Amino acid sequence: MGDNMDTTTSRGPGTGADPAPGIDMHFDHWSSKMAYSPYDVWARLRNECPVARTDKHGGFFVLSRYDDVFAAALNTETFSSDGDGLGVAIPPQDLRPLYPIDLDPPYHTRYRQILNPFFNMRTVARMEDSIRGLARELIAAFPASGVFDVAAAFTLPLPRRVGFQMLSFPEERTAEVSELVEAVMSNVVERQGAAAPRLFEVLSEILAERRAKPRRADLLDTVVFGEVDGVPVDEKQSFAMLILLLMGGLATTSAALGVMIECLADHPRSTAARCRRGRGCCSASARPTGTTGRSDGRTRCSSTGSRISTWASGSARTAASGRTWPSCRSRSPWRSCWPRCRRSWCMTTGRPTGWAASPG
Amino acid sequence: MTFRVSTDMERCQGHGKCVIQCPEVFDADEQGYVVVRAGEIPDSLRAAVERCVDDCPEGALGVT
Numbered sequence: 001m002g003d004n005m006d007t008t009t010s011r012g013p014g015t016g017a018d019p020a021p022g023i024d025m026h027f028d029h030w031s032s033k034m035a036y037s038p039y040d041v042w043a044r045l046r047n048e049c050p051v052a053r054t055d056k057h058g059g060f061f062v063l064s065r066y067d068d069v070f071a072a073a074l075n076t077e078t079f080s081s082d083g084d085g086l087g088v089a090i091p092p093q094d095l096r097p098l099y100p101i102d103l104d105p106p107y108h109t110r111y112r113q114i115l116n117p118f119f120n121m122r123t124v125a126r127m128e129d130s131i132r133g134l135a136r137e138l139i140a141a142f143p144a145s146g147v148f149d150v151a152a153a154f155t156l157p158l159p160r161r162v163g164f165q166m167l168s169f170p171e172e173r174t175a176e177v178s179e180l181v182e183a184v185m186s187n188v189v190e191r192q193g194a195a196a197p198r199l200f201e202v203l204s205e206i207l208a209e210r211r212a213k214p215r216r217a218d219l220l221d222t223v224v225f226g227e228v229d230g231v232p233v234d235e236k237q238s239f240a241m242l243i244l245l246l247m248g249g250l251a252t253t254s255a256a257l258g259v260m261i262e263c264l265a266d267h268p269r270s271t272a273a274r275c276r277r278g279r280g281c282c283s284a285s286a287r288p289t290g291t292t293g294r295s296d297g298r299t300r301c302s303s304t305g306s307r308i309s310t311w312a313s314g315s316a317r318t319a320a321s322g323r324t325w326p327s328c329r330s331r332s333p334w335r336s337c338w339p340r341c342r343r344s345w346c347m348t349t350g351r352p353t354g355w356a357a358s359p360g
Numbered sequence: 361m362t363f364r365v366s367t368d369m370e371r372c373q374g375h376g377k378c379v380i381q382c383p384e385v386f387d388a389d390e391q392g393y394v395v396v397r398a399g400e401i402p403d404s405l406r407a408a409v410e411r412c413v414d415d416c417p418e419g420a421l422g423v424t
Contacts, residue, residue, distance in 0.1 A: 074419050112373060113391075120392025121376040 022052025027062050029090070057091040076104045094196065098247075099233075099240045107228075114226040115241070118166065118219045127162070134161050155257040163249035167220050167242075169206065177202060178250065185251045200239075203246075207238055219245070362400035364424045365409060369393065371420035378412040378421060385409055394420065 022045065028034065034041065045052050045064035052062045063069050072079040086092040087102035096102055100111035117123060138154050156178075164174045180202065183195035210224050223241045226233050233241070365385065374392030378385075385405055387395045401409060406423070413421040 070419075073417070109370075109373070116374055116392055120374050120390075121379060121388045122390065122392065 020053040022049040027054035028056040060090055080104050098244045099237050110228045114222055131162055155254045159250050159253035168218050181246050181250050203242055361403045365396045366422040366424055367394050368420045371418040373418050375417050377415050382408045382412050
């Protein structure tokens with residue numbers, strides 16, 4: 001397959017033995033290599049082949065430099081999230097389009113707008129006390145030995161409880177939905193096996209139940225009855241929004257939390273400094289566990305944060321591993337190393353559009 | 361000396377990173393979109409604001 005690759009858009013070293021730069025790496029974001037130890041791969045891509053070609057999943061291009069990814073993320077005409085209906089995921093997922101991430105502006109903006117009231121800073125700030133209460137409850141239950149899987153004990157259950165509370169999901173459904181979402185997220189390449197149809201079934205029931213009930217001003221109400229440009233969302237759109245909220249609310253948030261705990265654990269001195277400065281990273285009782293809270297699992301940070309969720313699938317069962325950030329080995333305080341760290345290794349913001357383009 | 365901050369409200373999606381990083385200059389409205397607190401910003405905040413400009417995921421901020 002690699003022999004037929006178009007080399008005209010590649011900017012790698014381009015030796016005769018390497019007709020499509022990067023092709024020899026067979027880059028696959030779903031491989032266990034990328035899940036557990038991706039940094040040398042990213043470094044090689046950035047240094048040797050910033051626009052690489054891979055033969056995996058039908059073939060696609062991979063951007064790895066910050067400026068390139070950023071520019072592509074903003075250039076939605078060339079790097080469409082809609083992708084002619086294929087959506088942002090590589091390989092394309094059965095569950096698509098996911099609203100709103102598989103849309104381009106202006107539609108993306110409109111669908112995002114109806115969800116924004118529940119996620120904007122002021123709304124979330126009002127939830128701080130209750131989330132802090134949940135966090136403290138979980139922390140109080142940490143084993144006294146100090147050695148445990150921080151994902152199982154904290155980074156998975158906290159977002160679940162907050163997420164299901166926000167969605168006002170029926171209590172008796174939350175355990176099953178959590179498991180199904182995790183199964184779906186950790187098995188994307190194999191098309192989610194039996195979990196996806198079951199998740200579809202359960203969520204359809206939940207949506208139907210809500211549709212039959214009187215309106216109430218909550219998030220699930222917006223998912224079911226929301227209007228975009230005066231037109232009510234249809235059932236398929238409701239379902240797609242709900243799936244995305246679950247993936248983002250449970251999986252992505254768990255993974256992000258794991259990455260943060262890892263970073264804090266790797267920089268315990270500056271963590272303490274942040275706490276003293278009252279920067280809001282933690283309260284006295286919610287102090288990160290330093291080196292004791294590490295699990296056997298691994299956290300990884302992709303070059304595009306929106307992929308953290310999917311890569312960390314397996315899932316954020318992972319969380320804090322013992323490794324340090326390759327670009328954060330300086331003795332500088334966490335605050336000053338973080339922007340560098342983020343720019344080169346773990347940009348947490350880019351939209352998925354920027355990360356790779358399907359072949360034309 | 362002072363400087364000004366420009367915002368592109370069509371681009372702003374309310375990520376709020378600027379509000380978190382530089383609350384002296386940026387605020388969020390009821391919907392979560394960016395509001396610049398003052399027209400003229402003192403130069404002492406320039407470095408912090410420039411970092412916000414660089415970090416905005418939507419490229420919605422600028423310094424003039």
